[in-house]
Amino acid sequence: MIDVPLSALEVAMVQSGAPAVETLRDTATFAQELERLGYHRIWYAEHHHSPAIGAFPPVVLIAHAAASTSAIRLGSGGVLAPNHAPIMLAEQFGTLAALHPDRVDIGIGRGPGTFDESIARALRRGAGPATDAEYQADVAAILAFLVDEVSLGALPEPWLLASSTAGAALAAELGLPIALAHHIRPENTQAALERYRAGFTPSRWCERPRVLVCVETVCAETEEEAARRAGPMNVVKAGLLKGISDIPFPTPEEAADHTFTAPEREALAGFRAQQAHGSPKAVVNRLAQLADETGADELLLTTPVYDLQDRLRSYELIREHSNGMTAR
Template sequence: MIDLPLSALEVAIVEAGTSAGDALRNCTQAAAHLDSLGYKRLWFAEHHHSPAIGAFPPPIMTSHIASATTDLRVGSGGVMAPNHAPVTIAEQFTTLAALHPGRVDLGLGRGPGTFHEGTARALRRGAPPASDDEYRRDVEETLELLLEAEFGELPEPWLLVSSEAGASLAAALGLPVALAHHIRPENTLRAAGRYRARFTPSRWSAAPRILVCVETVCADTEERAADLTRPMAVVKADLLQGRSEAPFPSVEEAARHRFSTREQQALDAFGAQQAYGTPDVVSKQLQRIAAETQADELMLVTPVFGLEDRMRSFELVR
């Protein structure tokens, strides 16, 4: 049994043979189910130009899902700060917080949200990727503009981190931190340690607060869990080869895929640091990660083909 709060990250999978509209309807059904299961938060990731993941803006998804649920905290995991003007982010999320008091989170991140170079340039209007100083200024300005809002209610800001540099920024600004263990698990422990060591109390948080996001696939049998992890493994293998042009494959399609030795080694190393398997196995893996990072909360990302299997995974972990 996991004694930490559990939350979920929604990446809005567009399954092979379905449409973006189907993915949106699945998101709505999943949110209602997570709400009924007692999950704490549901965050939406910013993605662009990917047939496997819907390009659904986190502020719009936050608004829609907050209206369709009752207890879940809802927000971004995250809005990619370099892609947007700070004033736009602040206006959107203070409005959301006023509409849904006490339920809105603003997770800020740095990545482009896409592997497509043309889309990344378009999001930046032709500007190069943000420097460390530019990113810090964007985050600081967004926080300042939140405090200037006249609505009374504020979103809860978090910084999404996958490196020690990001952890240092979160610590300096006194922000709660969301560690992207599901993206760069090799950096998680060093980032968590640096964050705790350098944290400065702020208006946003009096003490360090760590949320760790873990790729989690839970099923009634080990065999079924292995089958369910394979479609996302195919997507990852394609990304390793610089490909991102296919929809999210079905379990049957993924079963026919053959990985190269290099791909399999990378996937095995990554999977060993996530949480896959039966409830007992997943519980032990999540407890280990929580203990090693001194996490205050765990967020599960479950990129599984089929809404029923995806929701079953969340049920079994809960």
């Protein structure tokens, strides 16, 4: 039984051979369906210059989804602080929160959102990667500017995204709820949690440690079908293992014809074992295990599969087989 709320991270994968605008159009349907299923929140990730992931600004997707839903929480998972002026993020998310009270989150992350160094520099107007000090200053400035936006009404709920003990330490110092990227660096999850809980200082944003864990989740009626649906993302991951970041998101049929090397198969199997793939029973049991192991207050499911209906079916199956799942 899963006794914590379940939410979704929408990465907006762009299907091979299809225009990105089709993925963009799907986001409203996705939000409406997850609201119908009773999921707690949807977050949108910031990415740039990738053939596999749409370069759709989270703030725009939040506004679009909010206009077509009425209750589900919406936010960034995350918006990347080094790419934006802190005051602009505070104004954008403050406005969204005023328009949609008690529904908007601002999840703040550090990475550039791209593997292309020229694009990363373009996002920062020629500057190199943010230093630790610059990132910490940016996060503090965003929080300060958010307070200035309180005249608009309800504030967005701030979260700090982290995949390391350094990010966890910053979240603890600032008294922010933390969203752990278990779907990216599962090997860091437990150490980051320990650092966060040990160093947490209460703040106006959060009175106690509050943990959200993001998990890659692919659920289908059978183990074999779940593996088929996970195939396209496996091709993309295999490319990343070799430093290749410009691989389009293939169809399941194209992925089935792809030849993986033995080291790639081993690496992918090791990663998959840390996530939640398979039949409904296997996925629900794994999610319950992760919630128990991490003490998470909430699980954020990311499902990078090719077809919108297959993606929605994954969320639907989990809902159907999680009788004890906490709703909104």
